[in-house]
Amino acid sequence: MDISKTRYIIFDTFGTVVDWHGSIVTHGMSLSKKYNLDIDWDEFANAWRNDGYFKATFDIAHGKREWVPADTVFMEYLDSRARECGLDVLSAEDYENLGKIWHRLSPWPDVLEGLNRLKTGYAIGPFSNGDFNLMIDIEKAACLPWDFITTGDLFKKFKPNPEVYVDEINLLGARPEEVAMVAAHPFDLDGAKLAGCTTIFVPRPMEYGPKVIYDEPDGKQEVDYVLNDFVELARLFGV
Template identity: 40%
Template sequence: MAGDLSQTVRALVFDVFGTVVDWRTCVAREAAPFLARHGLAVEPEAFADAWRREYVPAMAEVRSGRRGFVRLDVLHRENLVRALAGLGADVARIPGAELDALNLAWHRLDPWPDSREGLQRLKQRFIIAPLSNGNIRLMVDIAKRAGLPWDAILGAEVVRDYKPSPAVYLQTAEILGLAPAELCLVAAHNGDLAAARACGLSTAFVARPREHGPAQSTDLAAEQDWDVVAADFGELAQRFGC
């Protein structure tokens, strides 16, 4: 570990969607009966992908200043309508209560098998918290369901901006009373880590090669010399002396 990062870092913050939890499998599972009920001939996993594709463009409207900050639950609900319309659904005929219920699929995501134990080990020595674009209630619901032992809930809604805006990383360090290098972002996404490193944060990459399904072609390996590269959260905890 470069420069014995375990002695420099005082807190680890985590990307959540894809890094800590398996969003694709769980959203597809929740969507399957909805799609069948409404006669939509699309595989649940393909629907989950279509919904997720709206994620970055929706946040870009906020990051650019063209739209004021709204929490991710709001964006997810709007993105759900766009995804369904793009798949040919007559969204006007679907009761709003059904759309609201499906939108909560993002609150019921399962952790990767190694997430909970690895976080519990890291918590013994470090402050641990999400640094997610998910809003506070969303992160709380996932944590309670999945047994994630966060010390705090941090991220986009606290800062009122979305990653990879520098403010999300820098203000999170300031909230914790830390210098940027004392805060380590753990993520399965090279782009997230690059934005954090540009702000002076320490970085740790954990590959999740099935986040986007068996045909995933991105983020299969570390693309820079991140401070730590680990196969899973168990190895991550070991590398940090936990």
């Protein structure tokens, strides 16, 4: 794949740019200490991601349920497990802050250096299923140097619906070969590949925490590049 025509680099966010698992566990442990809770936060974080967020967004992407914002998806799962996990003892403020932890996720250690280098030569931004206001909050909390923000709620569709990748290219006013997509999940790159974008896989083996040995399933399309981190990504693009 010829990357010399690239103008825009877009990024999956949860897991690729930010460490959702570590952020949830750290916040959860502070709540356990405050309220004397007995919760396995590693398990809770992974279930919130897979049984909550992933399942709902995949169902929406494949037309199995109506579109709702990602924040609604996150709160649906939290509400479904609150009593079981003893979270009903939290104050209203602490409960809301737990639900909004997805707005305050920390970046992986290589991210800021890589993004700041990429920004010197390219327009960079998230292409996420997270809500627009959620991405703004993450940008502020993590000091991410985005040039723009694009999210599923702009299109009322969720990745990996193939149509949303075409919508993204059109919104950028770009040709497919001018857009490169970066993700830690090959399934997320499949739609970008079919839309004609350059695809770059950056594995995050610690995405589900240190207690889980996790290998990301292969996608259906061959990715163009496999890199170790965002610093290597910046090097690939010559910045």
